[in-house]
Amino acid sequence: MTTRTLAVVSSGLSNPSSTRMLADRLAEATTAILADRDVEVKVTTIELRDLAHAITNNLLTGFADEKLESAIEAVTNADGLVAVTPIFKTSYAGLFKSFVDIIDNTALTDLPVLIGATGGTPRHSLALDYAIRPLFNYMHSVVVPTSVYAASEDWGTGADTVKALPDRIDRAARELANLMEHSERSQNVRDPFALDETYDQLLGGFQGN
Incomplete structure (x- = not known):
């Protein structure tokens, strides 16, 4: 059986959160579809709220602790990524952006990405296309055409909303x-912290005394 890896990033701040719930459903649906094709999927779920202090420290010092390093490696070496963020003030959460900021600009090249978002009102759904999609396009990822936004009403019991979200x-x-x-x-694992150049190259061949 073929094996693929899927990284799932949720940046919900509450526990439990609708952001995590959407991320889980997207991952479960993807896993089920691949299982029908005889493809086993190893899923790694990353809750950014648990890494908030480590992410901040990395932005300040440039160093990642063990848990944050593992999270970055899980994302950069995955065969696919599900990335879900709550929408605050018409854009992605600051914690979500900070996590992407500490990833090397080339580390997500050609990575298949499914983007999702949650919010209190459907009016914020456009943030997926004017904020989140351009972010991963900048990282040279391959963002799937369909993005998924879930407003509070999508988790209700009405027949229309219950049908629309699963579809x-x-x-x-x-x-x-x-x-x-x-x-x-995932078969060509790279070190996301590896330098593209040697120290001598970075120093321009400078030789100290």
């Missing part, structure tokens, strides 16, 4: 599964 989740998960099925990223 969107399934469509997006299929798009991610199609890319992950042919990915070889």
